[in-house]
Amino acid sequence: MKFDRRKENRHTASPSAGIYLSQGKDGPAISPIFNGQLTTISRRGAGIALHEIMTERTHLAYGPMESATLQLNITLQLNDQESIVIPAKPIWFNKKTQKNIPPFRIGLEFLEPLSFKELNLINNHFH
Numbered sequence: 566m567k568f569d570r571r572k573e574n575r576h577t578a579s580p581s582a583g584i585y586l587s588q589g590k591d592g593p594a595i596s597p598i599f600n601g602q603l604t605t606i607s608r609r610g611a612g613i614a615l616h617e618i619m620t621e622r623t624h625l626a627y628g629p630m631e632s633a634t635l636q637l638n639i640t641l642q643l644n645d646q647e648s649i650v651i652p653a654k655p656i657w658f659n660k661k662t663q664k665n666i667p668p669f670r671i672g673l674e675f676l677e678p679l680s681f682k683e684l685n686l687i688n689n690h691f692h
Contacts, residue, residue: 580690582613583640586620586628590636590652590676596620598640601667608684610653610674611639614667618658626658626671637673643690649683652676 583598601615618625629635639651653673660668679687 580641582611583642584613584615584625584671585638585640586623586625587636587638587652589634592634592636594638595635596623596625599625603639603641604666604670606684606687608675608678608681610656610672611651613639613671613673615669615671616667618669618671626655629655636676637671639673641687643686649687651679 580603581600582603583600585594585598586596587594597620599615599617601613604612604614606612615625620628623635625637629637637653637655639653641649641651643649653675655671656674657672659670661670662668
């Protein structure tokens, strides 16, 4: 018997998203934004697929997993003037070949759950 350990339902997604490293929660960005594709999203986390997984010296998933100071941030562009940045920590990483989706996958847990309003804003914008 297979058990689903998800805390909340996930919404499938396919919008473009960016991800970057920062030095702690309120610290400066220490990497460029890597463009990817959001695969799922819930109030507590998201999945993102990327074409690249390495900064100059740091793995985008394993670096923050092994460091108390590195943090990942997802950035979603809602329109020309509005974007959302969501601080997160990686909880898993794998590589999967699937047509039209980048191969490197990172599962992220948000540092603070999204409000229902924020999740609805994201879902309404991208669906």
